[in-house]
Every structure is written in C-alpha cells, then in structure tokens.
Amino acid sequence: MSSKLDLYKIFCKVGKSESFSQAAKDLYMTQPxxxxxxxxxxxxxxxxxxxxxxxxxxxxxxxxxxFEYVNSAINLIQVGEEKILGFKNLTVGELKVGVGDTISRYFLLPKLEAFHNQYPNIKFKIINGTTRELCSILKSGEVDIAVCNFPLDDSTLELRPCMDIHDIFVCGEKYRQLLSGPVGLDEVVKQPLILLEKKANSRRYVEDYLLSRGIAIAPEFELGSHDLLLEFAKTNLGVACVTREFSRDYLNKGILHEVKLLEAIPPRSIGVCSLRGVPLSIAAKKFVEIIEDKQI
Structure with a gap:
C-alpha cells in the first residue's frame, strides 16, 4: 500500500507525461x-x-x-529539501530568483556579481517575467525570491522595499519644444504616448495615478520592454513613460530629455518578495542582504 504522498507524486508524473509507461520509466517502477x-x-x-x-x-x-494544487505542493516540498542541502556553509546549492528584464539589467546584475564572488559554488537559476507572473511562480515554489516592481497588495507575500524609483516622461528633439518648461500631466497625455503593456505593474501604477487626477490615457504604442520605450522615444515616435533611474545613460548623453512636470508622479520602489511564513534558505538570506546593501 503506497502512502498518500507517494500516490500524489505518481499522479503528478503521469499528469505531466500523459503516459503510464513513461511515468513508470521516470519513476523506475513497473507500468502495472x-x-x-x-x-x-x-x-x-x-x-x-x-x-x-x-x-x-x-x-x-x-x-x-x-494537479494544479498537488504540483505546487510537491514543488514546495522539493524546495524545502533543496534548502536543507544548502545549510552547510553555502558550499553547494542553487538559488532561484525571479526578476524582470529591466530590473535585472539595471539593478540586480551588480548584486549577482557580488554574491557570486563570495559564494562561487552556489548556482543561479534566473526566471524572467512580469511582476504578476513572478508572484505566481513564487507562490508555486518555482523560485526562492522575486525582485519586483512595487506596490503590491498581497497578504501572502513578505515585501522588502530596496530602492526608490521615479516614473517620468521623456522625449526626443521633435517633442522637446512642444513640452518646454514645466507642463501639466494633462498636456503631456495630449501627445502620442509610448507606454509599457497593460500587464506591467509599473504601467498600472502610472495609469492609476493619472486616473486619480481625472486623466485617462490612450497610448499610441504599448511595448514589452523598458529599452524599447527609450528607443521609440529616441526615434521621435512620441513621449515615453520610463523609469528615471534606468534611463540615466540616455538622459546624461542628451539622447532623450526629461519632460519637466508641474506635478511629479509619486515615487514607488522595487524590492524583494518572498512567501510570508516560509523561511528563506541561508543562500537566499545572504543574497537578500546583498540586495539591500545600497553600497553595491
């Protein structure tokens, strides 16, 4: 008689392979x-x-x-087993991190380098996605932590803000004269807008703020990456809403120009998400410490 957990492991393997014979091979069991x-x-x-x-x-x-629930539960069990293996001086193990492309490039890379230099035997698995996607895979146990755009309203997650960021509007030479001097947001949105796609957490934050001021928007372009926003604005296709801290190179070189607003969009933050009530592995704790270190 198999235990209930064994039955569920077999159930998941059959569910994934859609074959009793393949599941039997994977589990080193007989098909009967x-x-x-x-x-x-x-x-x-x-x-x-x-x-x-x-x-x-x-x-x-x-x-x-x-299957949806059992697969998540088994993933969490496997995560627990992996964390126990990494308790010895961080000499072995794997750290799984969920992060968006932009945050990875402009914020996380120096942190990854610092951690790898200290703990070279810890392997990294990086999974990219939107904030919503990362929260979902965090809950399923596929990653240890996620580095996301805030704000987030989810009582199942523990949030650690790490860096304040500012949403701004930028433009190329074509729109620079039209938007010279401090202007109101109502004037900015009259221009062709270049925004991230609707599922992006940062897009929702800006759009919700504008709606709170009675301003509705209809973007000319909706894009999937922050870098594309910068390139579209550079090509004078419109006015892009970007993150100032991740656009320094374009602004400092004069490739793009920040639109001076009469009323700035309130700052938000990026930070680390983890499952509330689920202890972090030693490797994850050390990495969070490095992420929170503003000197790196």
Missing part, C-alpha cells in the same frame, strides 16, 4: 504498479482523474484541478 497507484488514488478520492485511451491518458477536469 503505476496503474495500480492511480486506481488506488481514484478509489480513495472516489473520482476519476484520467481519461484512458489507446493513445495514452489525459487529465479529466477534476484531475486538472487537483
């Missing part, structure tokens, strides 16, 4: 043993989890729902 385990689990739950056919198996609707 895998089939028996699934039948046992279906019997205990009193529900059919898989549709069987000569071509293989597929999850039923009920099976798909169960």
């Amino acid at each position: 043993a895998v089939s028996q385990a699934i039948m046992q689990l279906e019997g205990e739950l009193d529900i059919r989890l898989f549709n069987r056919s000569p071509k293989g198996v597929s999850l039923t609707n009920e099976g798909s729902l169960l």
Whole structure:
C-alpha cells in the first residue's frame, strides 16, 4: 500500500507525461504498479482523474484541478529539501530568483556579481517575467525570491522595499519644444504616448495615478520592454513613460530629455518578495542582504 504522498507524486508524473509507461520509466517502477497507484488514488478520492485511451491518458477536469494544487505542493516540498542541502556553509546549492528584464539589467546584475564572488559554488537559476507572473511562480515554489516592481497588495507575500524609483516622461528633439518648461500631466497625455503593456505593474501604477487626477490615457504604442520605450522615444515616435533611474545613460548623453512636470508622479520602489511564513534558505538570506546593501 503506497502512502498518500507517494500516490500524489505518481499522479503528478503521469499528469505531466500523459503516459503510464513513461511515468513508470521516470519513476523506475513497473507500468502495472503505476496503474495500480492511480486506481488506488481514484478509489480513495472516489473520482476519476484520467481519461484512458489507446493513445495514452489525459487529465479529466477534476484531475486538472487537483494537479494544479498537488504540483505546487510537491514543488514546495522539493524546495524545502533543496534548502536543507544548502545549510552547510553555502558550499553547494542553487538559488532561484525571479526578476524582470529591466530590473535585472539595471539593478540586480551588480548584486549577482557580488554574491557570486563570495559564494562561487552556489548556482543561479534566473526566471524572467512580469511582476504578476513572478508572484505566481513564487507562490508555486518555482523560485526562492522575486525582485519586483512595487506596490503590491498581497497578504501572502513578505515585501522588502530596496530602492526608490521615479516614473517620468521623456522625449526626443521633435517633442522637446512642444513640452518646454514645466507642463501639466494633462498636456503631456495630449501627445502620442509610448507606454509599457497593460500587464506591467509599473504601467498600472502610472495609469492609476493619472486616473486619480481625472486623466485617462490612450497610448499610441504599448511595448514589452523598458529599452524599447527609450528607443521609440529616441526615434521621435512620441513621449515615453520610463523609469528615471534606468534611463540615466540616455538622459546624461542628451539622447532623450526629461519632460519637466508641474506635478511629479509619486515615487514607488522595487524590492524583494518572498512567501510570508516560509523561511528563506541561508543562500537566499545572504543574497537578500546583498540586495539591500545600497553600497553595491
């Protein structure tokens, strides 16, 4: 008789491979043993989890729902086991970090270098995504921490703000004269706007602030990366909303010009997210300390 956890591990393996025979190979079991385990689990739950056919198996609707939760739980168990292995002086282990492309390039890279120099045997796995995507994979146990755009409203996450950032509007020479001198936000939004796509947390922050001032926007361009915002503005396609701290090179060289506003958009922050109530591994704690070190 298999334990419930063993049954769920077999269930996940079959769900991923959609094959009893492939799951049996992966688990070093016989196919009848895998089939028996699934039948046992279906019997205990009193529900059919898989549709069987000569071509293989597929999850039923009920099976798909169960798979989502069980897979997340098993991932979290594996994370716990991996963290225990890394307790000895950080001589082995892997640190999994979720981070967006822009934050990775302009904020995290020096932190990664400093950590790697101190703990060269710790391997890194970096997963990129939007803030919403990173929070989701953090909850599923796929990463140890996520470095995200704030604000975030999620009681399941512990948030550590690390750096204040400022959302500004920038433009090339074509729009520089039109927006000379301090101008109101209502004047800025009359120009062709270049913004990140709607799912971006920083886009939502700016748009929510503008709406709070009674200003609705309809961007001319919606893009998937901060670097593209800068390049589109450089090409005089419109006025882009960017992060000042991540646009220094363009501003300092005079490639782009910051639009002086009568009322600046309130600053926000970027920081580290972790699961509330779930202890960080020693490696993750050390990395968070480096991230929070403003000297690096």
